[in-house]
Amino acid sequence: MTSNFNKRKDFLPYCLPDISELEIQEVVSTLKSGWLAKGPRTIEFEKRFAEYVGAKYAVGMNSCTAALHISLVAAGIGPGDEVITTPMTFAASANTIIHTGAKPVFADIDPKTGCIDPDEIEKKITSKTKAIVPVHYSGQACDLDRIYEIADRYNLFVSEDAAHAIYTKYKGRMIGNRPKGTVSFSFYATKNLATGEGGMLVTDDEEIANKARILVTHGMSKNAWNRYAKGGSWMYDIEEPGYKYNMFDLQAALGLIQLQRLEEMQKRREQIAEKYNEAFKNVDGIEIPIISEYTTTHAWHLYIIKIVPEKLNINRDQFIMELNERNVGTSVHFIPVHLMSAYRNRFGYKKGDFPNTEKWFENIISLPLYPSMSDDDVNYVIESVKDIVGCYRM
Ligand SMILES: Cc1ncc(COP(=O)(O)O)c(C=O)c1O
Missing domain, CATH: 3.90.1150.10 (Aspartate Aminotransferase, domain 1)
Structure with missing residues (x-):
């Protein structure tokens, strides 16, 4: 059914990334720098991102999916465990639970906000529950005080899915600020800060940050920047059979400017x-x-x-x-x-x-x-x- 509506000629896309000349210049200078893989720009982006959200450590990844997976692996989640998350999310939040060998257990949402309902989380806790993955859905904050209170009471790890929540504040504090567990951000093409594909894990836990850094490059004790830059050594060990999840400098070039323009x-x-x-x-x-x-x-x-x-x-x-x-x-x-x-x-x-x-x-x-x-x-x-x-x- 149509009224006398004056229809526009061109299609208005649901989403478009916001890329300025600044991002283009930074990508070009990265291409000319001779270093495309994980290197100085990734390290700089990790540093600036951690400062921006107010976390001690940030580890660049090739996606938020990778960050969600690594969070659980670094926290020791594995086969036989249960992890509670929301069904109102993208598959990544739950698929990554399965990737660890654990079982995803869903808890229903608050019908007003669409975010996971803390009362429902508590109802789903069993002796096997080891972690909670709350999702800051659409850019709203989950009720973190209540979620962390439940997590403390049952000794559960919290891996916040903040794919939508860069810039979100919970009770005046940025998501990712002084995190008690881990917080994973997405820089996928449609996200508020976009690098095409990309993600960031932030934490204040030094042990988890160190594990994450090693796990994202096959579990190697040294990444390519440590090995190939001047003064680096070819020697390395595989401390754990890790993953190929690291961010690389072309992504970080986009990320640095997008963060500046956020x-x-x-x-x-x-x-x-x-x-x-x-x-x-x-x-x-x-x-x-x-x-x-x-x-x-x-x-x-x-x-x-x-x-x-x-x-x-x-x-x-x-x-x-x-x-x-x-x-x-x-x-x-x-x-x-x-x-x-x-x-x-x-x-x-x-x-x-x-x-x-x-x-x-x-x-x-x-x-x-x-x-x-x-x-x-x-x-x-x-x-x-x-x-x-x-x-x-x-
Ligand atoms: C809620 C949520 N979590 C996780 C992800 C995964 O992000 P990425 O594509 O960076 O892996 C998305 C992506 O759309 C998402 O919407």
Whole structure:
């Protein structure tokens, strides 16, 4: 169904990275420097990132997935253990639990925020539970005080998945600031700080940081920079059969500049989110994000609206098709992980296991939100959503 809506000619992508001349220049000078693998830029990016979030140690990785995996391995999680996470996340948060040999155990979400519900975590703890992987979903903070209080009481390790949460503040403190466990960030192409692929593990625990550093390059006692730079030695040992997970200097070149520009990019995200909030807050038929009081700064990685099925003659999938018809790209974050066939088949998870997550999934749409969107783009998304609601309101 279409009204007299004035449809734009070109498609507005759901997401685009924000790459300026500065990133391009830094990548070119890295290419000319003669050092492409992990080297001085990775080391510099790790240092600056640790300073930025306020952690003692940062270890650059080729993805957040790698950082999540290494966090659990370094904490000694393995076969026979159980690790609790949320089903409202990307598969990486749970797949990496399986990679250690442990079992992923899901805990349902808080139906207001979409983040894991600490009460549900506590219900899932058994004698095998060894760790919790809370996900700072969409750029909101999980309730860390409650999660760490539970973790302390049951002696559990906490590996925070902060793929969406660079810039997020919990009760005034940046995610990753003085972490008690580990915190993993993603620099995937769609993320607030993008290096194409990339990730960072931060921790204040020296032992975990040292283990992580060794595990990311096959468990080698020395990385290539230590071996091939002047004064380095060819000799090395394999201390553990590790992984090939390290960040490299071309990624770090992008990361250094993106970090420098993060504040400016975040300001634009905030402006767009505010514009959406203002435009949609009184639209009958959709709901805007509810932000917990302890999320004092939202990173606005995602802007998620929820449709109210009782008020519209259209479901979420049709709403997305209508947006697509109006040339607006969207996404859905996320298809619940417990409903994926690998999880159903291996662990027997089924529909109905996590009602809050499933209900959330049925109604959510992620709208375009990225710094390079123009005001016209933002207004166009607003008008498109309002037009669809107008066409299909009961
Ligand atoms: C919540 C969450 N965790 C982890 C990841 C994995 O990040 P990466 O692609 O850097 O491995 C993603 C990626 O989209 C994510 O959304």
